[in-house]
Amino acid sequence: xxxxxxxxxxxxxxxxxxxxxxxxxxxxxxxxxxxxxxxxxxxxxxxxxxxxxxxxxxxxxxxxxxxxxxxxxxxxxxxxxxxxxxxxxxxxxxxxxxxxxxxxxxxxxxxxxxxxxxxxxxxxxxxxxxxxxxxxxxxxxxxxxxxxxxxxxxxxxxxxxxxxxxxxxxxxxxxxxxxxxxxxxxxxxxxxxxxxxxxxxxxxxxxxxxxxxxxxxxxxxxxxxxxxxxxxxxxxxxxxxxxxxxxxxxxxxxxxxxxxxxxxxxxxxxxxxxxxxxxxxxxxxxxxxxxxxxxxxxxxxxxxxxxxxxxxxxxxxxxxxxxxxxxxxxxxxxxxxxx
Amino acid sequence: xxxxxxxxxxxxxxxxxxxxxxxxxxxxxxxxxxxxxxxxxxxxxxxxxxxxxxxxxxxxxxxxxxxxxxxxxxxxxxxxxxxxxxxxxxxxxxxxxxxxxxxxxxxxxxxxxxxxxxxxxxxxxxxxxxxxxxxxxxxxxxxxxxxxxxxxxxxxxxxxxxxxxxxxxxxxxxxxxxxxxxxxxxxxxxxxxxxxxxxxxxxxxxxxxxxxxxxxxxxxxxxxxxxxxxxxxxxxxxxxxxxxxxxxxxxxxxxxxxxxxxxxxxxxxxxxxxxxxxxxxxxxxxxxxxxxxxxxxxxxxxxxxxxxxxxxxxxxxxxxxxxxxxxxxxxxxxxxxxxxxxxxxxxxxxxxxxxxxxxxxxxxxxxxxxxxxxxxxxxxxxxxxxxxxxxxxxxxxxxxxxxxxxxxxxxxxxxxxxxxxxxxxxxxxxxxxxxxxxxxxxxxxxxxxxxxxxxxxxxxxxxxxxxxxxxxxxxxxxxxxxxxxxxxxxxxxxxxxxxxxxxxxxxxxxxxxx
Numbered sequence: 001x002x003x004x005x006x007x008x009x010x011x012x013x014x015x016x017x018x019x020x021x022x023x024x025x026x027x028x029x030x031x032x033x034x035x036x037x038x039x040x041x042x043x044x045x046x047x048x049x050x051x052x053x054x055x056x057x058x059x060x061x062x063x064x065x066x067x068x069x070x071x072x073x074x075x076x077x078x079x080x081x082x083x084x085x086x087x088x089x090x091x092x093x094x095x096x097x098x099x100x101x102x103x104x105x106x107x108x109x110x111x112x113x114x115x116x117x118x119x120x121x122x123x124x125x126x127x128x129x130x131x132x133x134x135x136x137x138x139x140x141x142x143x144x145x146x147x148x149x150x151x152x153x154x155x156x157x158x159x160x161x162x163x164x165x166x167x168x169x170x171x172x173x174x175x176x177x178x179x180x181x182x183x184x185x186x187x188x189x190x191x192x193x194x195x196x197x198x199x200x201x202x203x204x205x206x207x208x209x210x211x212x213x214x215x216x217x218x219x220x221x222x223x224x225x226x227x228x229x230x231x232x233x234x235x236x237x238x239x240x241x242x243x244x245x246x247x248x249x250x251x252x253x254x255x256x257x258x259x260x261x262x263x264x265x266x267x268x269x270x271x272x273x274x275x276x277x278x279x280x281x282x283x284x285x286x287x288x289x290x291x292x293x294x295x296x297x298x299x300x301x302x303x304x305x306x307x308x309x310x311x312x313x314x315x316x317x318x319x320x321x322x323x324x325x326x327x328x329x330x331x332x333x334x335x336x337x338x339x
Numbered sequence: 340x341x342x343x344x345x346x347x348x349x350x351x352x353x354x355x356x357x358x359x360x361x362x363x364x365x366x367x368x369x370x371x372x373x374x375x376x377x378x379x380x381x382x383x384x385x386x387x388x389x390x391x392x393x394x395x396x397x398x399x400x401x402x403x404x405x406x407x408x409x410x411x412x413x414x415x416x417x418x419x420x421x422x423x424x425x426x427x428x429x430x431x432x433x434x435x436x437x438x439x440x441x442x443x444x445x446x447x448x449x450x451x452x453x454x455x456x457x458x459x460x461x462x463x464x465x466x467x468x469x470x471x472x473x474x475x476x477x478x479x480x481x482x483x484x485x486x487x488x489x490x491x492x493x494x495x496x497x498x499x500x501x502x503x504x505x506x507x508x509x510x511x512x513x514x515x516x517x518x519x520x521x522x523x524x525x526x527x528x529x530x531x532x533x534x535x536x537x538x539x540x541x542x543x544x545x546x547x548x549x550x551x552x553x554x555x556x557x558x559x560x561x562x563x564x565x566x567x568x569x570x571x572x573x574x575x576x577x578x579x580x581x582x583x584x585x586x587x588x589x590x591x592x593x594x595x596x597x598x599x600x601x602x603x604x605x606x607x608x609x610x611x612x613x614x615x616x617x618x619x620x621x622x623x624x625x626x627x628x629x630x631x632x633x634x635x636x637x638x639x640x641x642x643x644x645x646x647x648x649x650x651x652x653x654x655x656x657x658x659x660x661x662x663x664x665x666x667x668x669x670x671x672x673x674x675x676x677x678x679x680x681x682x683x684x685x686x687x688x689x690x691x692x693x694x695x696x697x698x699x700x701x702x703x704x705x706x707x708x709x710x711x712x713x714x715x716x717x718x719x720x721x722x723x724x725x726x727x728x729x730x731x732x733x734x735x736x737x738x739x740x741x742x743x744x745x746x747x748x749x750x751x752x753x754x755x756x757x758x759x760x761x762x763x764x765x766x767x768x769x770x771x772x773x774x775x776x777x778x779x780x781x782x783x784x785x786x787x788x789x790x791x792x793x794x795x796x797x798x799x800x801x802x803x804x805x806x807x808x809x810x811x812x813x814x815x816x817x818x819x820x821x822x823x824x825x826x827x828x829x830x831x832x833x834x835x836x837x838x839x840x841x842x843x844x845x846x847x848x849x850x851x852x853x
Contacts, residue, residue, distance in 0.1 A: 214690055
């Protein structure tokens with residue numbers, strides 16, 4: 001008996017050594033172990049909710065667990081650098097948003113050309129006013145901005161952030177001037193609108209949709225290239241319809257939520273992850289979430305996503321420089337000026 | 340009549356939900372959540388916000404009503420739990436318990452740790468229940484007032500909080516408290532500011548872009564000095580005389596019933612103001628208690644009301660902070676902001692329609708708060724007994740263990756090694772400040788509120804086109820301005836001097852008339 005056991009032990013030992021020695025190429029294909037998603041902002045924000053939602057759906061497809069954790073800080077740079085400094089093997093993924101387009105000028109993480117993007121979609125920008133405001137259409141609003149002695153006050157989620165830039169793009173297209181009032185996030189900006197501290201707010205449709213449904217806030221225009229239905233106000237026109245000559249401005253910069261991986265992750269890994277990503281974005285549950293949060297689904301990856309990210313990075317970076325916020329000059333980083 | 344009807348309906352719904360709550364699963368979940376919450380509250384470095392954040396992830400797969408049980412249990416437990424470490428080791432487990440340190444620890448040194456803990460527990464439960472009652476019946480009214488807070492009001496409220504805390508927390512001169520508060524504000528200015536997005540005092544270090552995080556700072560300024568002091572001592576245990584004196588609790592509670600209503604109202608009111616939270620609430624209530632107490636001068640040496648006031652207010656702020664959350668989707672405090680995030684993860688989108696589309700949600704949350712405070716009373720009793728026993732361990736053994744727990748807590752939150760550098764760097768600074776008698780509490784409050792004060796001041800000036808009158812030309816902002824001015828005048832002795840002049844002149848007039 002003892003002898004038999006000894007033989008079994010020996011066999012196990014030999015097998016174990018053989019298993020260790022075998023090269024990773026002959027191992028099972030990606031993924032063999034759990035994938036870690038690091039979300040670069042705090043719990044409960046858009047990037048976090050979407051990363052967790054997609055991860056749960058992708059788990060089933062990939063057959064491993066996808067563990068989401070949050071590492072906010074340095075405008076997303078802390079999370080990005082954690083993923084960047086881990087092995088570029090597809091087991092460390094960044095849960096990200098369009099804030100990543102500022103990595104270069106903020107000097108916190110590598111620029112867009114060094115990443116791969118998996119873009120699920122995003123909520124369109126909107127300019128909204130208090131329900132008791134005297135403007136019922138965007139034409140009234142622009143007219144008032146032109147005639148009023150005091151500038152119309154527009155709240156946004158932070159200087160140089162996406163919704164601030166959207167409001168600046170709109171005022172340039174309309175040829176008027178607003179007073180931009182930055183808050184610490186869209187939530188406080190909307191609160192200020194409800195308390196009538198500001199006349200309007202620039203934020204995402206998803207952030208304001210409940211107040212629109214509740215009749216407290218009226219959306220006037222979607223600061224994108226497409227219009228959107230918002231109950232109970234009907235179809236809200238798009239800024240590109242109103243100012244077709246400036247449509248490109250509104251096209252190249254928008255909110256997105258999704259994942260990022262270093263560009264030098266093996267291509268077959270990117271492909272496997274990407275296929276699961278595609279399925280998760282097309283899942284009925286995702287469509288349901290998108291409807292509730294007023295998100296337009298895109299499901300972009302590969303070259304398409306990269307081209308879009310590069311265009312967006314160039315708009316975002318040069319805007320940042322113009323507002324005096326860039327820590328690093330986009331020209332130095334090799335980011336071309338937007339056409 | 341209409342009002343009475345809604346009143347009755349709310350009571351009926353509330354009792355239905357309270358009874359429907361009773362199931363083995365719910366009770367077990369609530370028990371676990373409250374215990375975890377208390378532990379999070381007790382451990383310096385872990386707070387209600389962090390607890391709710393962590394459990395948001397854990398409860399991701401649960402049904403919403405079960406998730407709410409867990410999250411509210413953690414919230415209630417953590418806000419109360421902070422008082423235990425404040426009383427026993429003079430390190431507030433959460434920022435909201437900083438005011439409890441003053442008299443709570445003084446009582447512990449007098450051998451009345453047991454009494455202080457019991458008072459804190461009962462005050463916390465009563466505060467929570469008071470918050471619940473206002474939440475159940477006055478949500479629409481309080482929301483309407485809270486939404487009136489605009490930039491000038493936020494600015495004055497932040498300043499008022501720091502002023503009150505500064506003048507209360509200092510062992511000798513109030514001016515030292517204010518200096519500490521200013522240091523805190525100065526530290527809050529590090530990082531990207533809110534108005535123009537420019538960086539200040541970051542010295543090019545990307546770790547400082549988002550400012551100096553306050554969790555490591557609470558450890559640096561509350562924890563490290565206490566630990567070093569303990570190591571310098573002769574290795575005695577803090578409260579070798581725990582439970583030596585047992586004061587009857589009931590008369591203390593009875594004579595403070597009116598006070599509890601007042602401190603609870605302060606808690607609910609400040610809790611309901613968007614984004615401000617229980618830290619200021621505790622200090623304002625402490626200030627109120629000290630002002631009205633016949634032996635106000637003795638505060639800080641172990642007065643019962645000095646424990647009850649902040650603990651009532653910070654727990655009442657729970658109900659308060661949920662008020663605007665449920666009615667408008669606007670969180671009243673940082674933990675409530677985490678709660679909002681959790682609701683959104685569960686597919687609930689709080690907003691003006693939430694309570695209309697889910698009419699049960701207010702009584703349901705009310706019922707959870709009721710059960711949470713019952714469990715808090717029971718679990719608190721068991722846990723504090725255990726922890727009071729811990730204090731018999733000599734300090735030279737106990738405090739290093741606490742030190743390690745503190746540091747692990749800081750690191751576990753964001754896994755950022757830079758935070759450890761901050762803890763040790765500022766810990767040394769904190770130790771010397773403490774030796775020179777500069778209190779830590781106003782510094783931490785300044786750090787939490789400094790950014791708010793700065794950003795809201797400049798936003799208010801932006802909105803009033805630089806007109807300084809814009810800061811005081813609304814009723815609420817003017818009241819807060821007056822309160823700040825009076826606090827300063829009072830501390831500088833101006834009020835007494837004016838009073839003296841008035842009585843003198845009256846005396847002179849009287850003698851002339853005669």
